[in-house]
Amino acid sequence: MADKKTTPASTTQKSITKAEGEEIVQKFQQLRNEQRSLMAKISELEQDLNEHKIVIETLQDVSPERKCFRMVGGVLVERTVTEILPALVNNKEQLTKVIDSLNVKLVSKGKEVNEYRAKHNIKIRGQDDPPQTPSDSSPASANQGVLVSSKS
Template sequence: MASNSKKPDSKEKTLTPEEIMNGFQSLRAEQRTLTSKLSEFELDLNEHKMVIETLKNVNDDRKCFRLVGGVLTERKVKDVLPVLITNQEKLAEFIEKLNEQISKKGQEINDFREKHNIRFRGMDAPKDTDAEIAPSAVESRGKVLVS
């Protein structure tokens, strides 16, 4: 039974400051990657919306061109429009899931910061003193902020 009590201690490995920073930076890099993907997919969604709005006003039998895997294909509007609408819906769902992943990653980063007591210079400075100075400066100068 004594060996069972030692197992949790072996799992609780003390990390060096470098390992903590590397872990934090990798979490932030993952969040940045997710955010850039989100931005890319939002651009695709906007392009889909523009093309769909344009094709709605066009005759169904009119030919149009679609880029598929780097190959330009000729189709009719009636064939392309339903596919574009389906893709738009799937993109919207994917963007929603990606937003959730980014939120979870942000929470994971915040939890990691709190767990390892990570502070940023200038950002985590005591804000109480700033809050006390600002209202009195505003009141004494007639609501004009002077630095």
């Protein structure tokens, strides 16, 4: 995601100093970075959750006494499906709970960012710009590339 420049817009009569403006922008960028890191962590955990689901689905179709290996703290451990499957299901449930709590934090962080942005009237270049209207607004240019039959 490309960084976009932000500037506090001073629409009120109160003027802010350059240092205050930079402090406001810095705090806003910090909030946005926290939001991005939450999104990255959620994405990472969702990938882990999907991997757990795939492994659980695979192990449910094999013999319970079959050997399987699991990485625990950087050490590969040999176990049976019977021993590993309950641990994987538990891990999957824990991942789901953590993802849910991070989603709640993400929503509250988004609200915090929006409130801060509204409080300080921060405009993001490129995001808040009104859409550009075409300079030539003749009806012929609006129908460019469209064939219309005049027969009924």
